[in-house]
Amino acid sequence: MEEYVGDLWHKFITRSARRDYPDAIVHLEDIEKTAGVLFRALGGDPGLRVAAAAEVEHGARRRWLARIAHVEDRVAQATRDAETLNLPPSLSLFPERAANRDLYLWLIAQAAATGRATGDWLVANQQATLFTLQRYPGFESRYRRLVEACLALRIAPEKLPKDEAAVELAIRQALKEPGSVGPLPTSRRPPQPVPMWLYPSPAQIDRRTRPDDAQADAQDPDDAHGKTVDANKKRQQATREDMPDGRDGFILPFRAESLVSWAEYVKVNRGLDEDPEEDAAKAAPDMDKLAIARDGKTIASRVRFDLDLPSAAADDIPLQSGILLPEWDWKKRILKKDQCRLDLLDARDAPPIEVPERLRKPVRKVRQQLEALAPSRRWFKNQPDGSELDVDACVRAWSDRRAGHAENDFGNYLKLERHERDMACLVLADLSLSTDAWVSDHERVIDVIRDSLMLFSEALGATGDRFALYGFSSLRRENIRFHQIKTFEEKHGAPTRGRIAALKPGYYTRMGAAIRYASRILEKQPNALRLMLILSDGKPNDLDQYDSRYGIEDTRMSLIEARNAGLRPFCVTIDKEGEGYLPHLFGPAGFTVIRKPEELPARLPMLYAQLTAM
Known part of the structure; x- marks a missing residue:
């Protein structure tokens, strides 16, 4: 009985003390796409990752009912550092859902402007507010509404001790008139949290490997x-x-x-x-x-x-070792020479095979669909000479003469010529350890990648386009494994299928170095269109600092280098969180996210057809 009454009391006092509105809650995942687009549109750092903030104990004074119920002692504060924008996982401060959503949008605007602000957190937030309101006047009305709503949630200054009241008055003044308040006066307690401001980022785990x-x-x-x-x-x-x-x-x-x-x-x-x-x-x-x-x-x-390396007798056959590649240091803004060491490998145990029985029907279907892309003969109109007259051109010429116009300089003949696509495609597959994860009860990510490469290579064999297949993984910068599956000079057949079937998960994903070496190979091709198709299941990472924004920025720089060399990179990923970082790497039209990994084998040839349509 005592426990029952206690449970009733706990529910009652908690419900009475809480001042949120669950019916009007807005989750961060609901505005994830809007957050990224708005942040970049307002000039925010495109390399920042948006993530949910952790709840921390704020230590500020609370209402007496909240103290009795032991609520409102923790809050998820919006923070920003060099790599991440942390926003509250959900907002339900206001009774209107639109107001909670507006608060998210304002925090995003603050984060975009905070990179230009200096000083302590109070001064920096005021500077960011002034910058946002001056550059984007449309935020003015939304800001004023949010200020009034936030002030209504705060404990009034007259109910606080003298030192805390002085701090509260300064915060209210800073909200109403941004830029009019300097550093806060001292007080025994921290001030009440301000949901419209970004707070200093807390100390994080030192991710550098010892x-x-x-x-x-x-x-x-x-x-x-x-x-x-x-x-x-x-x-x-x-x-x-x-x-x-x-x-x-x-x-x-x-x-x-x-x-x-x-x-x-x-x-x-x-x-x-x-x-x-x-x-x-x-x-x-x-x-x-x-x-x-x-x-x-x-x-x-x-x-x-x-994770130790296999012995030389069991490992793949090294075709070329010690290939040195540069790496981009985004903090120093320099390209460090000879920072990575890459080994070009060939599969040791990869006997030639035919197309697996389960893939033969999909292969026939895809071949039929892509046969339309094969080189064919077509008629060219308005030619100065040819095998037949261009009736349309002749009629236009006769009409022009009757109308008194000068004769046109176009040809009046049709010519039948063979129209070929001048292109080369290099497929670069991520073979990191994460591809060993299961996507269903009977299939792993690596199985999906194998099937995709198998189906894709068979489809390209039907088009006659030149293509090459490679895979990669890494274990720090001194050991990048680059697997040769098929070169541009090699004809596709049973040996290629055998190497595809022999692919297995490796280590980590140092993507920048792999893209740079793949670019070297593709740059040597004489074709007019050179496509680099990257298959991945996650963002760049490795054991060292590469598992951070360092890896993102290095990969981005490698892609910029590839585009400057005349190559066209495109990413196909099954990473559901990829939309957070892929626009920064590949641009809004340079990638696609496949929600169901098992659809990758069938969709890959179709994506290729769209990318190469002329």
């Missing part, structure tokens, strides 16, 4: 099919900590993860696979910040072994 645990950053292939506990769908703040050494007198000599509720410590790389410790996942949502450490025990050792 020498002693470099290999531990790698994903364990064996864990790909293991049990994964989703601790919380919300983003969590985290700090990197060293493992406790047991010398601290306040730490008892037993497993540290048992102290989660006290020390806010979660052991990530645990030594025993059979001990999943689900209590840690349950405790994570209640933590303000996670402390992450590595202990270097069994799991790290196994990952280091699994």
